[in-house]
Amino acid sequence: MSATRLLVLGVVRMHGTAHGYQVRRELLSWSADRWAKVQPGSIYHALKKMADEGLLEQVEVAGAAKGPDRVAYRLTEQGHADFNLRLQRMLAEVNEGGDGYEFTAAVTFLPTLSRERAISLLGHRLTQLEGQYANAASLLEHGSGWGQPEHVNALYELWRLHVAADIEWTKDLIERLRAGEYVMGDDPDRSFGDPPDTAAPSPA
Structure with a gap:
């Protein structure tokens, strides 16, 4: 649910105001149903739940036909804060028991952060991954001796290889950011995921 919540908040934030069908169409155009397991029904559920929680507010759409797909939403001040906090936590933390969907959802909105903040968060993630790699290597070395x-050991090797690939990918992304690739939240041009209203709260 956390990956879906971030993606839904991010799409509404990006458009300024969006209804359920618009959010669904946007996420499906990104194939988020494949890499984040976002289901159409969960999008509408997330919109309603986050409106109940005060993260979103309903907006009257002049001349729109009645129905759930014409109920528009926009982020509240609390919603902007939740988006920023959720995004940074999902980028920085390695959830060992998770399915990886939270991180992939967070990478989608990476450009809404400042360049240095994104590098810092990914650096924190990298430190955790290196710790995981050391643990996997230790298990491979001593596993049989522990009964x-x-x-x-084949599973430990699979874990080690997965973590090694994640480490290399994260290092590469950090280097790309340091080299100035991608338009980030503190760059002069509009970055991906930025709200259309320049008065909206800026990313941390």
Whole structure:
């Protein structure tokens, strides 16, 4: 649910005001149903739930036909704060028991952050990944001596390889950011995911 919440908040933020069908169409055009397992029904549920929580507010759409797809939403001040906090936490923290959807959702809105903030958060993530790699390497070295079945080492090796790939990918993204790639939230041009209203709260 957390990945869906971030994506829904981000799309509404990006458009300024958006109704359920518009959010659904945007996310499906990104194939978010594949890489974040976002289902159409969960989008409408997230919109309603976050409106109940005060993160979104309903907006009257002049001349629009009645129905759930014509109820528009926009972020409240609390919604902007929740988006920024959720985005930064999902980028920085490695959820060992998670499915990875939260991180992929966060990367989608990476450009809404300042360049240095994005580098800092990814650096924090990198430190955690390096710790995971050391743990996996230790298990491979000593696993059998601790009474583990020998074939379980194959799983430790799979874990080590996954973490190694994640480390290299994260290092590459950090270097790209340092080299000035991508339009970020503190660059002169409008970055991906920025709200159309320049008066809206800026990313941390």
